[in-house]
Amino acid sequence: MYQLLKQIFVTGLKTETPPLPDEAMRVIGQRLEQAILDKLGRALVIRHIDAGSCNGCELEIHALGNPYYNLEALGIKFAASPRHADLLLVTGPVAKNMQVALQRAYDATPAPKLVVAVGDCGCHDGGTAESACIFGESYASCGKVANVIPVDVAVPGCPPTPLTLMQGILTAICGAKA
Amino acid sequence: MQFLDQPLEFTALPGALAAFHATADEAGLVAFASQVKQSGRRFIALWGSDERDRNAGFALHVAFGIGAGLALVTLPLSAENPEYPDLAAIFPAANRMQRTAYDLLGIRARSGPEHDGRPWLRHANWPADFFPLRRDTDSSLQFDTCNEEYAFVRVEGDGVHEIPVGPIHAGIIEPGQFRFSVVGEKVLRLEQRMGWKHKGIEKRFEQLPLADAYRLAGRVSGDSTVAYAWAYSLAAESLTGCTPPPRALWLRALLLERERIANHLGDLGYLGNDAALSFGLSQFMRLREDWLRLSGALFGHRLLMNSIVPGGVAHNLPAEGGAQILAQCDSIEREVRILKDIYDEHAGLQDRFLTTGRLAPALAAELSVSGLVGRASSQTWDLRTQNPIAPYDQFDTQIVTHRNGDVAARVTVRFEEVFESLRLTRLILAQLAEQPAGELATRLPAAEDGAFGVGWIEGWRGDILVALTAGTAGGIRRCHCHDPSWRIWPALEHAVMGNIVPDFPLINKSFNLSYCGEDL
Numbered sequence: 001m002y003q004l005l006k007q008i009f010v011t012g013l014k015t016e017t018p019p020l021p022d023e024a025m026r027v028i029g030q031r032l033e034q035a036i037l038d039k040l041g042r043a044l045v046i047r048h049i050d051a052g053s054c055n056g057c058e059l060e061i062h063a064l065g066n067p068y069y070n071l072e073a074l075g076i077k078f079a080a081s082p083r084h085a086d087l088l089l090v091t092g093p094v095a096k097n098m099q100v101a102l103q104r105a106y107d108a109t110p111a112p113k114l115v116v117a118v119g120d121c122g123c124h125d126g127g128t129a130e131s132a133c134i135f136g137e138s139y140a141s142c143g144k145v146a147n148v149i150p151v152d153v154a155v156p157g158c159p160p161t162p163l164t165l166m167q168g169i170l171t172a173i174c175g176a177k178a
Numbered sequence: 179m180q181f182l183d184q185p186l187e188f189t190a191l192p193g194a195l196a197a198f199h200a201t202a203d204e205a206g207l208v209a210f211a212s213q214v215k216q217s218g219r220r221f222i223a224l225w226g227s228d229e230r231d232r233n234a235g236f237a238l239h240v241a242f243g244i245g246a247g248l249a250l251v252t253l254p255l256s257a258e259n260p261e262y263p264d265l266a267a268i269f270p271a272a273n274r275m276q277r278t279a280y281d282l283l284g285i286r287a288r289s290g291p292e293h294d295g296r297p298w299l300r301h302a303n304w305p306a307d308f309f310p311l312r313r314d315t316d317s318s319l320q321f322d323t324c325n326e327e328y329a330f331v332r333v334e335g336d337g338v339h340e341i342p343v344g345p346i347h348a349g350i351i352e353p354g355q356f357r358f359s360v361v362g363e364k365v366l367r368l369e370q371r372m373g374w375k376h377k378g379i380e381k382r383f384e385q386l387p388l389a390d391a392y393r394l395a396g397r398v399s400g401d402s403t404v405a406y407a408w409a410y411s412l413a414a415e416s417l418t419g420c421t422p423p424p425r426a427l428w429l430r431a432l433l434l435e436r437e438r439i440a441n442h443l444g445d446l447g448y449l450g451n452d453a454a455l456s457f458g459l460s461q462f463m464r465l466r467e468d469w470l471r472l473s474g475a476l477f478g479h480r481l482l483m484n485s486i487v488p489g490g491v492a493h494n495l496p497a498e499g500g501a502q503i504l505a506q507c508d509s510i511e512r513e514v515r516i517l518k519d520i521y522d523e524h525a526g527l528q529d530r531f532l533t534t535g536r537l538a539p540a541l542a543a544e545l546s547v548s549g550l551v552g553r554a555s556s557q558t559w560d561l562r563t564q565n566p567i568a569p570y571d572q573f574d575t576q577i578v579t580h581r582n583g584d585v586a587a588r589v590t591v592r593f594e595e596v597f598e599s600l601r602l603t604r605l606i607l608a609q610l611a612e613q614p615a616g617e618l619a620t621r622l623p624a625a626e627d628g629a630f631g632v633g634w635i636e637g638w639r640g641d642i643l644v645a646l647t648a649g650t651a652g653g654i655r656r657c658h659c660h661d662p663s664w665r666i667w668p669a670l671e672h673a674v675m676g677n678i679v680p681d682f683p684l685i686n687k688s689f690n691l692s693y694c695g696e697d698l
Contacts, residue, residue: 004457004520014464048350052375055694056400056481061350062444063470066463080348095377095697096303098353100323101345134394136385138317139304140378158483159400161474 014067018074019163021171025153027146030174032112037173040086042075044173047085047109051102051145052095052135056159057119061089063162076169082106087114087172090149092122093135094142106149114172116153117145118165123154131156181244182213188249193416194567196247197632204263207240207253211268219244220559221269221546223643223660226279228313229254232628236260236285241632241643241660243548247565248634250645260285264293271546271665274298274372274696282380284309299373299697302326310381311656317381333359333367341679345374349683352693356682363678368671375697383657388414388648389488389622391657395644396483398659399695404430404437405637406644406659407486412567412633413646413657414488418625423617425610426490427569432503432606433482433491435599438638439510440469440481442592442599445690446514449589450521452684453530461517465510472506490619500607507600518593531586535685537673538583547669549640549662551689554591555583561636573605583673588688595638624652639663639692661695 032040050058064071071077079085082105094102106115117123122145126136137143145151155168179188179198186206188198202210214221220243227237235257242249253262264287266273276287277298284307287293300306304321332340338361345353355371379398383391395410396403408430415422422430443466450458474480476499485492495503521527537547539556548559562575578594580587625648633644640662649655670689674682 003516003523007461007516007520008457011461011464049346050352050375052377053352053694054397054400054403055352055692056397056403056483058350058352059401059444059481063463063467065459066467067460068464068467078350093377095375096320096323097299097301097374097376097697098345099303101353101374105346134382134397135377135379136382137320138378138381139308139310139319139321140376140381142320158397159481161480 015070015073016068018170019167021174022167023171025155025168025171027151027154031152032114036112040173042173044076044087044169045079045085046076046087046089046169047079047082047105048089049102049105050091051098051122052093052141053091053119053121057091057122060159060162060165061118064165069162069166071166082108083110085109085113087116087169089116089118089169090122090145091118092143092145093133094145094148096140096142099142099148102148114152115145115149116155116168116172117151118155118168119160120156120158123156131158181246181249182210182217182219184210184213186210186251191416191630191632192419193412193631195412195416195632195634196565197250197416197634198247199250199252199630201252201254204253207251208263208268210251211240211242211265214242214244215268218543220548221271222248222641223658223664224265224272224275224279225645225658225660226283226285226311227647227656228283228311230257231313236283238262238279238285239645239658240265241645243559243641248632248643250632255285261288264288266294269546270544271668274668275664282309282311284312296329299376301373310378317378328371330357330369330371331367337361338366354693358679358682360679363680365674365677365679365682368674370667370671372667372693373697375694379698380658383654384649386654387652388625388646388654389652391654392487393484395659398698399661399692400481400483401441401692402437402637402639402642402661402695403481403483404433404486405635405642407484408434409633409635409642409644410646410659411486411488412635413631413644414622414625416631416633417629417646417648418623420489420620420622422490422620425613425616426618428606428610428613429491429495429618430486431569432495432603432610433477433485434635434637435603435606436469436473437482438599439596440466440473441638442596443469445687446517446589446592448687449585449684450527452687453527455524455527458517458521465513468506469510472502476502487619489622490617492618494615494618495610500611504604504607507603511597511600514593514596521589528586530681530684531589532584534585534681535673535677535688536582536584537669539581541672542583542669545669545672546665549666550591550595550638551588551666551669552640553578554580554587556581559641561634561641565634569606569609572609573602575602585684585688628655637662639690640666659698661692663691663696666691667696
């Protein structure tokens with residue numbers, strides 16, 4: 001126990017300043033009333049859904065919980081059920097086999113709800129550009145998240161860094177009118 | 179040449195990897211597979227290809243790990259009746275691969291009394307007679323979803339009930355379906371159903387240029403991007419006769435060991451967390467973040483994606499990089515040793531780890547389990563030692579094994595592999611310092627239509643196989659990527675039997691298998 005406490009003490013606080021929202025990531029105008037946003041503050045509950053990613057995005061979403069980014073310190077936490085969530089954080093592309101599950105999770109999330117699409121595959125169409133969804137669209141892939149459910153904020157990157165992810169989440173709950 | 183006293187005549191494939199190919203008839207394949215099993219060698223993978231446009235029907239390909247390297251056996255199948263003997267009778271691990279081969283290509287294992295004919299990747303989202311990997315199939319077609327009941331095996335008896343889980347899980351984790359049959363807290367049976375993340379990767383390869391598709395290979399399973407990109411590059415280099423410059427090979431090994439350490443650090447944190455020691459998660463995730471940040475600063479990508487390219491590597495190590503990595507190795511090693519002491523001494527943690535989720539060595543062998551999970555159950559396989567390609571032939575990688583096969587054993591193997599990889603990293607850096615700053619990549623020559631190559635790399639999870647056939651005009655005819663998770667997932671079904679339901683997340687984490695790597 002002494003060793004454990006000593007390690008905590010020696011490590012100290014590592015949390016860094018969170019980034020500012022980035023309006024460039026917004027896909028559609030803020031749909032929530034300012035009054036709701038004020039009530040929400042940053043007490044945001046996120047349900048993560050992997051709709052078919054390569055799991056790279058998941059690794060960086062995990063990193064949001066580490067002591068450097070410490071997302072929970074901002075009042076933002078991940079929930080186990082879409083019924084408890086304000087925001088769906090969806091990585092893509094949406095595999096055809098996940099389409100119904102994603103739609104059901106979206107339907108199960110109480111309104112008003114926000115959706116943040118994550119990663120180049122979750123945000124972009126297929127094609128030959130460097131940032132295109134590398135898996136394309138086919139018999140097995142529906143492509144980007146917006147092809148299946150409405151998306152408020154898109155966070156591109158392959159995968160996006162934890163800082164960019166934080167920016168995307170904070171953008172979704174900031175009050176700017178687009 | 180011949181192996182295992184079998185008459186099959188193998189020819190060596192060109193390239194750095196010791197790989198051999200033979201064409202067999204049914205009897206020859208079954209006899210060879212049986213001999214592989216009897217002699218304690220390994221079954222690696224099974225997949226198919228459509229050769230009808232070359233007037234050769236279909237083909238079944240089976241990869242085995244034999245002492246000399248990788249033995250690949252091809253069985254030609256007729257175009258009209260593409261059937262082959264059920265290899266799952268010899269290697270149970272072949273079951274899901276055979277079902278996948280049917281779902282994607284329409285080639286069928288001949289039904290025996292115990293034959294499992296349920297679909298695997300096809301979830302009624304495309305018709306049963308639509309085979310996406312057939313060359314005359316239009317894979318851009320999309321179909322309406324129809325609901326389908328999957329025939330989970332039911333456990334009958336007093337007080338038995340089922341817990342359905344997934345496909346969306348309760349954490350930040352990939353989707354998959356688990357059906358538990360339990361009595362009270364005790365798990366009687368777990369049955370997995372995967373394929374939720376199937377996004378047609380193998381078909382997608384056929385639309386990409388051979389020289390660029392390393393990016394797709396590196397996204398089959400993002401946590402193993404380095405290993406996949408290396409395996410793909412090895413296959414591309416083998417079929418084009420390209421040899422990367424020596425410095426590129428040392429850099430590849432540096433990247434592969436960085437990926438191994440990054441993943442082990444994360445897993446060790448989550449294993450503490452799943453046994454209610456959140457201190458472990460905070461500490462290890464901090465170390466992992468430090469590790470990823472240096473990777474990002476030195477190689478331009480935190481997870482090292484797109485770093486390995488056919489012919490070499492994309493980035494050199496910056497001038498000060500070696501010293502920075504060495505300093506980080508020292509600090510990480512010091513901290514991990516402290517944390518290992520804390521884990522070892524923590525009674526509550528050890529109580530959860532010890533004897534939990536045991537995979538007995540004999541069962542691991544029967545199920546063809548390799549990689550980290552296999553090594554924790556006495557399966558002494560590590561390509562870096564047994565079939566080393568350059569630069570692993572330059573040093574003696576120590577295989578870390580354990581006999582107990584429980585969560586504690588898998589934790590121990592991870593700790594020891596971190597220390598071993600740190601040792602290797604220092605050796606690699608010493609070599610890099612002596613190497614002249616030469617070329618980083620050799621230009622990949624044009625591939626001949628139909629040329630074939632394989633790559634086989636020991637990633638952090640286990641051995642990753644890429645089998646690549648070149649197409650016309652610099653394209654790809656067929657590319658099969660094979661994740662070790664294929665063979666380890668079924669072992670998880672056995673490891674949880676008799677454990678309590680709340681220990682499942684811990685056991686699952688100690689395996690930490692890839693969903694997307696299997697779903698493709």
